Amino acid sequence: METRELIGTRAASLEELREKGRIVVGLDGHTICLLAEGDEVYAVDNRCPHMGFPLHRGTVSDGILTCHWHHARFDLCTGGTFDQFADELRRFPVEVEGDDVYVDLTPRRDPVEHQRRRLQVGLERNISLVVAKAAIVLLEADPTGVDAFRRGLEFGARRRGDGWNRGLTTLTCFMNLVPRLQADEHAAALYHGLTDVALEAAGGEPRFPLEPLPGEADPEHLGRWFRNFIEVRDAEGAERALVSAVRAGATREQLADMLFTAATDHRYLEGGHTLDFVNKALEALDVAGWEHAEVVLASMAAPLAFSTRMEEANEWRNPVDLVALLEDAFGRLPEPGPGSWDGRAELVDTILDAEAAEILEALLQALRDGASAVELASAVTYAAAMRIARFPTTNEFGDWDTALHTFTFANGVEQGLRRAPSRELLRGVLDAAMSVHLDRFLNVPATRLPEPEDGHGVLTELPLLLDKQQRVDEAAKLVVSYRGEPEELIATLGACLLREDRNFHTIQCVEAAVRQHELLGDALPLIAAARYLAAHAPTDRSQRQTYDIARRLHRGENLYEEVA
Numbered sequence: 001m002e003t004r005e006l007i008g009t010r011a012a013s014l015e016e017l018r019e020k021g022r023i024v025v026g027l028d029g030h031t032i033c034l035l036a037e038g039d040e041v042y043a044v045d046n047r048c049p050h051m052g053f054p055l056h057r058g059t060v061s062d063g064i065l066t067c068h069w070h071h072a073r074f075d076l077c078t079g080g081t082f083d084q085f086a087d088e089l090r091r092f093p094v095e096v097e098g099d100d101v102y103v104d105l106t107p108r109r110d111p112v113e114h115q116r117r118r119l120q121v122g123l124e125r126n127i128s129l130v131v132a133k134a135a136i137v138l139l140e141a142d143p144t145g146v147d148a149f150r151r152g153l154e155f156g157a158r159r160r161g162d163g164w165n166r167g168l169t170t171l172t173c174f175m176n177l178v179p180r181l182q183a184d185e186h187a188a189a190l191y192h193g194l195t196d197v198a199l200e201a202a203g204g205e206p207r208f209p210l211e212p213l214p215g216e217a218d219p220e221h222l223g224r225w226f227r228n229f230i231e232v233r234d235a236e237g238a239e240r241a242l243v244s245a246v247r248a249g250a251t252r253e254q255l256a257d258m259l260f261t262a263a264t265d266h267r268y269l270e271g272g273h274t275l276d277f278v279n280k281a282l283e284a285l286d287v288a289g290w291e292h293a294e295v296v297l298a299s300m301a302a303p304l305a306f307s308t309r310m311e312e313a314n315e316w317r318n319p320v321d322l323v324a325l326l327e328d329a330f331g332r333l334p335e336p337g338p339g340s341w342d343g344r345a346e347l348v349d350t351i352l353d354a355e356a357a358e359i360l361e362a363l364l365q366a367l368r369d370g371a372s373a374v375e376l377a378s379a380v381t382y383a384a385a386m387r388i389a390r391f392p393t394t395n396e397f398g399d400w401d402t403a404l405h406t407f408t409f410a411n412g413v414e415q416g417l418r419r420a421p422s423r424e425l426l427r428g429v430l431d432a433a434m435s436v437h438l439d440r441f442l443n444v445p446a447t448r449l450p451e452p453e454d455g456h457g458v459l460t461e462l463p464l465l466l467d468k469q470q471r472v473d474e475a476a477k478l479v480v481s482y483r484g485e486p487e488e489l490i491a492t493l494g495a496c497l498l499r500e501d502r503n504f505h506t507i508q509c510v511e512a513a514v515r516q517h518e519l520l521g522d523a524l525p526l527i528a529a530a531r532y533l534a535a536h537a538p539t540d541r542s543q544r545q546t547y548d549i550a551r552r553l554h555r556g557e558n559l560y561e562e563v564a
């Protein structure tokens, strides 16, 4: 007699299954729901792939199994879902021999590749839980986070018709923070960034990328044309020049120079955001790899072309015409010095307190006295951080954003000068100083910087402070009084940030402050970050709740039983 090898493990008696209609069995660590429907027998994972509802309590009709919790539907034959917020239902091959039902438990799909596809679904359809589940698995496979980051970057840069904006900036800020966070928060950081990319892309106009010019083109010409196209707000022409420059082999420095020059040809574009976006796009390429430059940098053309120019803003024209003062100063810009200049503290005071013309003269004098471009930029960034560190809560709440814009712009200019110094970008330092000056009444009366005090620097107190509204000064006191490793303070600030619902500006503030702290070894930027974070906490924390659901499901915890 011919014998054949049966697949899998015996799971149940066919007669018993037909009698009961469905049976739940535990096999090799799986909880499996066996279903007898007509002549067929099916075996599926009993946990709904959405949030774990026990599927033996679902309903089968016309070959479709419906989960009762959120009504996701699954084809029993293939396990495929009709509801993308869920996932494919894991089904197991079944064989029947006599009265015995056998189930094949052999793992079949590559979970990492599967979650890469699911990440794409989550991004396209803006489904946070799907993104969270994918981020957790992808970060396990690649703890650097680069794989997940790269996928979000590509999606956002290709997808959004209006180009680079908040979502990709959030994603890049979080990616920059990842190495500074506790390991178990890395996936949460990517989740926040990726979901912001998805949210921003949802429902927007799609982007149709342009091909580079056919044939050879000279990067130098392309750079000049790009600048002229941005000047006349021709985003299409600018995008073609930019992608052609990438394809023509322009160096990273040339590309950065093209973008930063266009970003400083007019004053303080879009309240400072546009230059910060340029800086973040370049930082994103440093992480993801410059082979993505064409698609990523192409997304900068529209923001550069269509940004509001502060020449058009009343506060930059009246009562003092700052634009005219700046144009005059640009015409007299000396060559930056070699560095190791010692006038920093005095210059910071001048930027914070003096009138506009006097500030500009002090900046030019600092260059003549030997300040390098980066040293000058760093002094202005420090003054901008001081505005936040001394921001009194008597201001209107929205004023925090004004001070924040100046700080992130100044930081972006400084990072740009470290990457690709130029006389054109140096103009951004003077713009940033004028913005610090415009913000001066946001420091009236200036809050005093707190004195360190024993017993006030306990890191575990920070999350408790941020459970209550407006503990701004207490948060600053804690930072000043903290005596431990700065890395632990930064990781704690990061963990507190990740508890809250997305606030683009808070994310920018913390990220820029961490960068400044690391460059200067000075606590002031972290005081600014803690105060800003405290002013914007607590939120509903609904986004973190979604992430925590994904994490619990990933660990195999049973969500449904606990809420039943």
Ligand code: FES
Pocket (backbone or CB within 6 Å): 048, 049, 050, 051, 052, 053, 067, 068, 069, 070, 071, 072, 086
């Ligand atoms: S649809 Fe099944 S748990 Fe949500």
